[in-house]
Amino acid sequence: ETGVTQSPTHLIKTRGQQVTLRCSSQSGHNTVSWYQQALGQGPQFIFQYYREEENGRGNFPPRFSGLQFPNYSSELNVNALELDDSALYLCASSYPLSTDTQYFGPGTRLTVL
């Protein structure tokens, strides 16, 4: 069974640029959630995708957008990067049963200069 994978591991961008982060869900999981973790804080929910549709969103502006593909992999896109977007971006996959457990990938460290 393959776990959740994310790419790239690290990324450096400059303010105003756009970035795409990728996530492959764990085998058998059709739901992907994205979280942002700033330094020294707990992860914060960005949004969730289920069967290629957004299924819940946290308090993040529209420049944070996502996609889920038929194979359940997912992308997180961030436009017009700001310095405060520097963070660890985490992807978690799950299968929506009554107690669906979310399993996290290793994360992508984004630095915005």
Added chain:
Amino acid sequence: DAKTTQPPSMDCAEGRAANLPCNHSTISGNEYVYWYRQIHSQGPQYIIHGLKNNETNEMASLIITEDRKSSTLILPHATLRDTAVYYCIVRVGGNKLVFGAGTILRVKS
């Protein structure tokens, strides 16, 4: 989702049991208690979850009080590799995870 309260930090001697408390006095009847941990700069790792009954797996045990207002995560024989931030989360299945500050567990030799 109900809020949780955890001590900011705890120390534990290597080889001893680590008992991490969590208060969730406003938990609803359909909310589960989940525990995750995060080792520095890695993704959170799922540990265990439960609804009413005590649970045990290869990593830990979860003890939930009868009124469900608090719980304790037990690592039976802590090792240095168990040093991490431990998060207690209550949620209804399918919902987002709401992370608090967690408890920093330091296992010392």
